Structure formats: C-alpha cells, structure tokens
Amino acid sequence: MSLKVDRISKRYGDLLALNETSFEVADGEIFGFVGSNGAGKTTTMRIVLGVLAADSGEVLVDGHPVDLDTRRRIGYMPEERGLYPKMKVGDQLNFLARLHGLSKSDAASAVERWTERLGVEQRLGDMVSALSLGNQQRVQLAAALVHDPKVLVLDEPFSGLDPVAVDVMSAVLKEKAAEGVPVIFSSHQLELVERECDRVGIIAGGRMRALGSITELQARGNPQLEVFAPSAPPGWAAGIPNTVVLQEGKGRTLLELQPGADDQAILRAALATGPVHQLISRRPSLAELFREVVA
Numbered sequence: 001m002s003l004k005v006d007r008i009s010k011r012y013g014d015l016l017a018l019n020e021t022s023f024e025v026a027d028g029e030i031f032g033f034v035g036s037n038g039a040g041k042t043t044t045m046r047i048v049l050g051v052l053a054a055d056s057g058e059v060l061v062d063g064h065p066v067d068l069d070t071r072r073r074i075g076y077m078p079e080e081r082g083l084y085p086k087m088k089v090g091d092q093l094n095f096l097a098r099l100h101g102l103s104k105s106d107a108a109s110a111v112e113r114w115t116e117r118l119g120v121e122q123r124l125g126d127m128v129s130a131l132s133l134g135n136q137q138r139v140q141l142a143a144a145l146v147h148d149p150k151v152l153v154l155d156e157p158f159s160g161l162d163p164v165a166v167d168v169m170s171a172v173l174k175e176k177a178a179e180g181v182p183v184i185f186s187s188h189q190l191e192l193v194e195r196e197c198d199r200v201g202i203i204a205g206g207r208m209r210a211l212g213s214i215t216e217l218q219a220r221g222n223p224q225l226e227v228f229a230p231s232a233p234p235g236w237a238a239g240i241p242n243t244v245v246l247q248e249g250k251g252r253t254l255l256e257l258q259p260g261a262d263d264q265a266i267l268r269a270a271l272a273t274g275p276v277h278q279l280i281s282r283r284p285s286l287a288e289l290f291r292e293v294v295a
C-alpha cells in the first residue's frame with residue numbers, strides 16, 4: 001500500500017499548526033519524519049490516522065481517501081502511548097486484536113507471535129504499569145502490530161529504548177517494510193533516522209521544508225573535508241579561501257567546502273603544520289542538514 005498526504009492544513013485557534021503539508025510514502029518504504037518540538041509531526045500523524053480532522057487537504061491510501069475500513073488497517077503508536085495501565089499485557093493485546101476484527105484464535109496467535117518477537121512474552125500476565133518504560137514501549141509496538149496492519153504510523157517509537165530494543169524495533173520496521181507496508185515514524189534521533197530511513201521529511205512551522213532520500217538531501221549542502229593532522233595548532237585552517245571551519249579539536253578539523261574551495265590548497269596548509277594522517281571527504285549529516293533547514 002502507499003500513503004499520500006496531500007496539502008493538509010490544520011489550525012488550532014490562532015495557530016496554523018500545519019500549512020499545506022504534503023509527502024508520500026511508497027509501499028515498502030521507511031519514511032522518517034523529523035522536525036523541532038512543536039513543528040507539526042504529531043498533528044500530521046493524528047490526521048493520517050483520522051483521529052483528528054484536517055481543515056483542508058486529504059490523506060490517501062492507495063489513492064483513496066481513508067475510510068473506516070482503511071483506518072482499521074493502520075498500525076498506530078501514539079506519542080501519548082495510550083495502553084491501559086491497569087490491564088494485563090496479554091488481555092490488552094488480545095482486546096486490541098479482536099477490536100480490529102481478528103478471530104479469537106488469530107488474535108491469540110498474533111499476541112503470542114509479537115510478544116515473543118519483541119521479547120515481552122514473559123510479561124503477558126503483568127499489568128502494563130508494572131513494566132519498565134522500555135518494555136511498555138515494546139508492548140505498545142506489539143499493540144500497533146497485532147492486527148497485521150498494512151500501513152504503520154509510529155510517533156517517536158525509538159525514544160527511551162535501550163540499544164538492544166532499538167535494534168529489535170528497527171528489525172521489525174524493516175521486516176514490515178519488506179512485506180510492502182509503508183512505514184512512517186517520527187524521531188529526534190537523527191543518526192538513527194539517517195541509518196534506518198529510505199526517505200526523510202523535515203518539517204518546520206507546519207511546512208515541509210525538505211523531502212527526499214538522505215543522498216538527495218545531502219546533495220543540497222556543501223561537501224566537507226575532514227583533516228587529521230595531529231600537530232596542527234588551533235586555527236590553522238582559518239583564512240583558507242572558500243572554506244569554513246565547522247569543528248576543530250584533538251587534531252581533527254572538519255571543513256565545509258564552498259564553491260571554489262581548493263582541496264590541494266587545504267592539504268598544503270595542513271602539511272605545513274606537520275604530518276597529515278587522514279583526509280576524508282564527507283557529506284553533511286542529517287543533523288547538520290536539519291539545522292540548516294530549520295534555521
């Protein structure tokens with residue numbers, strides 16, 4: 001299935017939270033949704049799910065507006081989480097699977113499969129409130145998955161997870177994408193987004209400011225050169241034409257190469273300080289692109 005968000009706008013009183021936001025997620029694609037606090041990610045995801053109505057614009061799944069039936073096929077992990085704290089993990093997941101139309105036996109096997117896959121099968125009889133935050137989050141992911149959704153919308157699924165749980169979450173998302181499910185998730189962990197996503201959207205002030213694969217976004221920024229010259233004194237690179245020093249410390253200097261920069265002139269300047277052990281071409285990271293786009 002594919003997902004298309006087409007020029008949605010949403011106003012809360014005087015605040016225009018979304019201003020003609022658009023993006024598409026193809027089947028099998030993992031889309032990373034990033035933006036500062038309050039940029040409009042949660043609002044967008046709620047509109048995709050249909051728990052919030054847009055003032056204008058529309059959300060299409062496989063080219064059709066989202067109706068009740070399609071909505072039931074979306075797996076959603078809300079930011080505010082939303083499991084019943086005083087209900088047992090197993091009962092809760094069963095309930096959610098049944099609510100989405102699974103038969104009793106299909107629900108039971110889905111609950112077993114996903115709790116095992118997510119490493120919480122020992123906690124089926126525990127109340128959600130008795131679980132650590134990370135385990136609650138695993139259960140929350142199981143809740144988004146038990147009904148075999150055809151679209152996945154996850155609001156900050158990686159926040160607060162330990163590195164092992166991050167790996168589990170990322171493997172599950174890849175697995176669902178490989179089945180053809182469009183996956184959209186929001187995150188402030190930009191290294192993770194850079195690693196996991198096929199495409200990324202950067203939203204600021206309710207508007208999509210940049211959209212594309214990491215490589216496409218990187219092509220918008222200037223190339224960089226990292227120089228490792230252990231005996232170079234601080235400031236050695238200041239004044240090299242068309243270069244900007246981005247970072248400096250412990251003999252490593254990261255330079256931005258603006259149009260007209262001469263890498264050989266940089267190398268000569270570095271050699272003038274002593275030995276040069278490494279010279280590495282880099283592209284801006286998603287975090288750097290983000291700062292540039294949001295600024």
Ligand SMILES: Nc1ncnc2c1ncn2[C@@H]1O[C@H](COP(=O)(O)OP(=O)(O)OP(=O)(O)O)[C@@H](O)[C@H]1O
Pocket residue numbers: 012015017035036037038039040041042043044079
């Ligand atoms: N129910 C509401 N009533 C009024 N304003 C709201 C409401 N929900 C969200 N907002 C405002 O809309 C804007 C977008 O909020 P939203 O939660 O979509 O941002 P976000 O990108 O998900 O942020 P974060 O990264 O902090 O979760 C914010 O300015 C927020 O204060």
